[in-house]
Amino acid sequence: MTGRSNLSPECLRYYKKLIAGLLITGGCFLLLEHLFTFDGFDIEFLGHEYYGIGMILTGFLLMVKREQIKHIVKAIRRKDIKGIIDEGERKK
Structure with a gap:
C-alpha cells in the first residue's frame, strides 16, 4: 500500500454517473412511494417528497461538468433561458 489512489479519471467519471443515477432513481422512488x-x-417539513426532490437535484448536480458551471452562471446572470436550458453553451 502506497497510500495513493489508483483510480483513473475514467473510473471516477463512471462512479460519479453511477452515484448520480442511484440518487435520481432513489429520489423518484421516494416521490412515487409517497x-x-x-x-x-x-x-x-421533513417528508418523503422533500428528500426525493433533494436526491434528484443532487443527482443532476453531480452530472454537471466543472467547465459547464461557469457558462451556466453566466447564462443565469444574463437571464438567458435558452442558454440555461442548453447548459449555458449558447452565446449571443
Missing part, C-alpha cells in the same frame, strides 16, 4: 401510499403530496 404519492401511492398517501394518495398525493402534503406539506410536511
Whole structure:
C-alpha cells in the first residue's frame, strides 16, 4: 500500500454517473412511494417528497461538468433561458 489512489479519471467519471443515477432513481422512488401510499403530496417539513426532490437535484448536480458551471452562471446572470436550458453553451 502506497497510500495513493489508483483510480483513473475514467473510473471516477463512471462512479460519479453511477452515484448520480442511484440518487435520481432513489429520489423518484421516494416521490412515487409517497404519492401511492398517501394518495398525493402534503406539506410536511421533513417528508418523503422533500428528500426525493433533494436526491434528484443532487443527482443532476453531480452530472454537471466543472467547465459547464461557469457558462451556466453566466447564462443565469444574463437571464438567458435558452442558454440555461442548453447548459449555458449558447452565446449571443
